[in-house]
Amino acid sequence: MFNAITQNLFHGASYSAVGSFLSVSNGSLGTSPSSSSPQDLRTIFKKFDLDPKVTRYACCTLPTCSAIYPPTFDALHKTFSYPLRCQQAKFGKVCGSHLVEKSLVMNGQSIPRPIKQYPYRHFHDHVGSMLSRPGIEQAIQSHVYSTTYIQEITDIMSSPALRNLIGVDGRPFLQTHGTDLNLVWSLCVDWYNPRQNKAAGKSVSTGVISMICLSLPQHLRTREENIHVSGVIPGPSEPSLDAVNHFLEPLIDELKESYEDGIYYSRTYDYPSGRSSRSAIVPVICDTMASKKVTGHCGHRGKYFCSRCRLPRNQLQENFDANAWPPGLTREDHVALADAWRNMETLSAQISAVKRHGIRWSVLLKLPYWQPSQWTITEGMHVLLLGVIPRHCRDLLGLNMKELPSRDIDEDDEGPHDASMKRGRKALQTQSFQKLKKLKMRVLKALCLEMGVVLPAPKGRRTKLEYVNGLLVSQYPCFLLTFLFSSLST
Amino acid sequence: MESDNSHPSEPVENIITKDSLHAIRKHIEATIRPSWQAHLPHNFGSPEHGKLKADQWRTAIEFDIPVSLAQLLHKEKDTISKVQYTRLSKLVELTFNLAMAIAWGLSRITSAHHAERYMFYMHRYLNGIRELFPDYQLKPNHHYALHIPDILRLFGPLHGTWAFALERLIGRLQKMNTNFKIGKYYQNLMHIARELTHAIPKGKWNRLF
Numbered sequence: 001m002f003n004a005i006t007q008n009l010f011h012g013a014s015y016s017a018v019g020s021f022l023s024v025s026n027g028s029l030g031t032s033p034s035s036s037s038p039q040d041l042r043t044i045f046k047k048f049d050l051d052p053k054v055t056r057y058a059c060c061t062l063p064t065c066s067a068i069y070p071p072t073f074d075a076l077h078k079t080f081s082y083p084l085r086c087q088q089a090k091f092g093k094v095c096g097s098h099l100v101e102k103s104l105v106m107n108g109q110s111i112p113r114p115i116k117q118y119p120y121r122h123f124h125d126h127v128g129s130m131l132s133r134p135g136i137e138q139a140i141q142s143h144v145y146s147t148t149y150i151q152e153i154t155d156i157m158s159s160p161a162l163r164n165l166i167g168v169d170g171r172p173f174l175q176t177h178g179t180d181l182n183l184v185w186s187l188c189v190d191w192y193n194p195r196q197n198k199a200a201g202k203s204v205s206t207g208v209i210s211m212i213c214l215s216l217p218q219h220l221r222t223r224e225e226n227i228h229v230s231g232v233i234p235g236p237s238e239p240s241l242d243a244v245n246h247f248l249e250p251l252i253d254e255l256k257e258s259y260e261d262g263i264y265y266s267r268t269y270d271y272p273s274g275r276s277s278r279s280a281i282v283p284v285i286c287d288t289m290a291s292k293k294v295t296g297h298c299g300h301r302g303k304y305f306c307s308r309c310r311l312p313r314n315q316l317q318e319n320f321d322a323n324a325w326p327p328g329l330t331r332e333d334h335v336a337l338a339d340a341w342r343n344m345e346t347l348s349a350q351i352s353a354v355k356r357h358g359i360r361w362s363v364l365l366k367l368p369y370w371q372p373s374q375w376t377i378t379e380g381m382h383v384l385l386l387g388v389i390p391r392h393c394r395d396l397l398g399l400n401m402k403e404l405p406s407r408d409i410d411e412d413d414e415g416p417h418d419a420s421m422k423r424g425r426k427a428l429q430t431q432s433f434q435k436l437k438k439l440k441m442r443v444l445k446a447l448c449l450e451m452g453v454v455l456p457a458p459k460g461r462r463t464k465l466e467y468v469n470g471l472l473v474s475q476y477p478c479f480l481l482t483f484l485f486s487s488l489s490t
Numbered sequence: 491m492e493s494d495n496s497h498p499s500e501p502v503e504n505i506i507t508k509d510s511l512h513a514i515r516k517h518i519e520a521t522i523r524p525s526w527q528a529h530l531p532h533n534f535g536s537p538e539h540g541k542l543k544a545d546q547w548r549t550a551i552e553f554d555i556p557v558s559l560a561q562l563l564h565k566e567k568d569t570i571s572k573v574q575y576t577r578l579s580k581l582v583e584l585t586f587n588l589a590m591a592i593a594w595g596l597s598r599i600t601s602a603h604h605a606e607r608y609m610f611y612m613h614r615y616l617n618g619i620r621e622l623f624p625d626y627q628l629k630p631n632h633h634y635a636l637h638i639p640d641i642l643r644l645f646g647p648l649h650g651t652w653a654f655a656l657e658r659l660i661g662r663l664q665k666m667n668t669n670f671k672i673g674k675y676y677q678n679l680m681h682i683a684r685e686l687t688h689a690i691p692k693g694k695w696n697r698l699f
Contacts, residue, residue, distance in 0.1 A: 154599050
């Protein structure tokens with residue numbers, strides 16, 4: 001069994017390869033498998049307790065509701081069971097949509113299983129597994145202490161936002177004493193299309209909630225094994241507005257516990273007798289749409305379109321002076337508005353409240369230290385690299401071939417690419433009809449010019465076929481016969 | 491050029507033509523780049539190359555477009571009218587302002603000075619848009635871009651707070667095998683988490699335990 005794990009982890013053997021290896025080594029190929037030795041790698045992972053700790057919540061299928069329900073262990077049948085219907089009450093009305101379907105049969109009994117699942121990986125489990133790897137604790141220690149605040153900032157760890165973060169005891173969060181380890185994280189949420197943005201595919205969107213540990217030095221921070229993938233929000237459509245809070249709740253609850261009480265890890269790599277650790281979220285890093293949803297601000301079409309300041313939308317065009325903008329809400333004001341929004345009794349009241357002041361309740365407000373306005377990042381990559389620059393090139397410079405005016409009368413005067421011309425000449429030499437047909441129109445045009453082929457006057461727009469035929473016939477007259485035959489037969 | 495319909499009689503708006511784009515493409519093709527820099531597609535500006543990556547846009551504004559436009563300005567000096575020339579030079583200046591702002595903003599080291607310089611060029615850029623394209627409706631992104639100095643002061647360099655790592659993770663998740671039942675039995679987080687935590691670079695196998 002150990003051999004199988006080593007093969008999979010260190011030598012990159014696939015599940016199926018390990019499976020066949022197992023069955024050979026068990027001597028059960030062709031005979032009935034013995035019950036004692038596992039046949040599948042997943043069983044071995046379970047036996048060695050290598051699996052990440054994941055809870056599967058049942059999720060309401062309505063995107064507007066999206067409430068999640070943890071499983072309860074049923075001792076009688078030794079299975080997990082979920083409530084049958086969604087009990088989420090909103091505006092005095094219970095949602096009541098089905099949560100489970102009966103599809104799994106075990107021991108002659110059908111066991112209900114959730115229609116839509118939300119898998120959540122426990123945060124403490126990730127921190128534990130991270131701290132038990134060699135080198136991680138040392139890297140954190142040296143990174144946190146080497147970066148002190150100076151005039152020039154080279155990394156987020158030495159930035160004022162993190163240095164001024166206050167712990168639960170009133171002291172700076174990052175100045176720890178004893179064996180305590182305090183970690184700072186950033187929360188990233190985004191939606192993506194699991195079907196890889198293919199043009200013909202139906203657009204579905206699945207969300208991913210992940211956390212990046214900022215306490216790690218830069219080269220370790222974004223390594224896959226160090227990113228905490230907390231949950232995958234099930235599709236096919238995004239949860240609407242405040243419904244996303246349900247998915248974040250388990251994570252935020254664990255983080256609150258971690259910040260307030262600290263979590264004791266009974267054994268880490270550097271501290272065999274264990275150490276306690278606290279974690280805090282500071283920046284929320286998402287693109288504009290996701291960030292509005294997660295932090296509970298109204299969308300970028302609303303009156304208060306910016307989460308960092310209270311500039312009304314109608315002043316967007318002329319007010320560029322950052323000092324003249326009304327500053328963003330303080331945490332107290334934000335919480336007051338958010339709580340008022342949450343306690344409203346009708347949907348229309350909530351909608352009009354958002355129109356008025358642009359604040360929704362967000363589960364992040366459960367964290368006592370979290371600053372809703374300050375710590376919502378206007379994300380550099382999306383705003384500058386994918387926002388302002390493409391706008392400049394497309395809208396202002398107008399660098400778009402189709403819409404650009406041309407100064408000369410003849411369009412497409414530029415010759416085709418050298419490589420494609422070479423390909424064209426080769427195709428003509430080898431007399432390959434198929435290859436010639438695959439060439440672009442302008443390559444064919446250029447080839448005709450090059451070979452001095454004169455085509456008969458066109459009836460309307462010339463087709464590719466006319467060019468190809470003309471080229472082939474002019475160079476190799478024997479093709480005339482084949483074309484004649486093919487036209488006769490059709 | 492959606493904005494400039496206000497003066498249809500003046501031909502000044504049609505400064506950047508297909509020829510200019512062809513020139514830019516020729517420059518892109520002729521440029522020899524360091525291997526770490528994202529390359530631009532040779533047919534830049536046509537819909538065939540699809541969406542550009544963030545890194546490619548960065549290359550475009552940091553090097554290709556300003557340099558090509560400056561060459562264009564020099565080349566066209568004698569062929570276009572004076573009105574057109576002033577407008578073209580203003581456009582080039584606008585582009586340079588944006589390029590400078592980006593250069594200060596994306597610096598690996600930041601300070602109050604970096605934030606101040608970024609703001610200076612961003613202001614010049616936005617005021618330039620107001621002057622050259624009075625009808626252009628600024629987007630919320632232009633406002634968010636003015637908040638970047640806050641981020642530089644509070645959180646340090648942008649590479650600490652940008653979403654490249656997240657996008658890479660998404661790329662990884664998209665490539666993962668699924669059962670194509672979206673939302674129904676999309677329960678492979680266990681699988682994802684296992685793959686990610688057990689992702690061991692070759693030769694560094696002791697990372698796991």
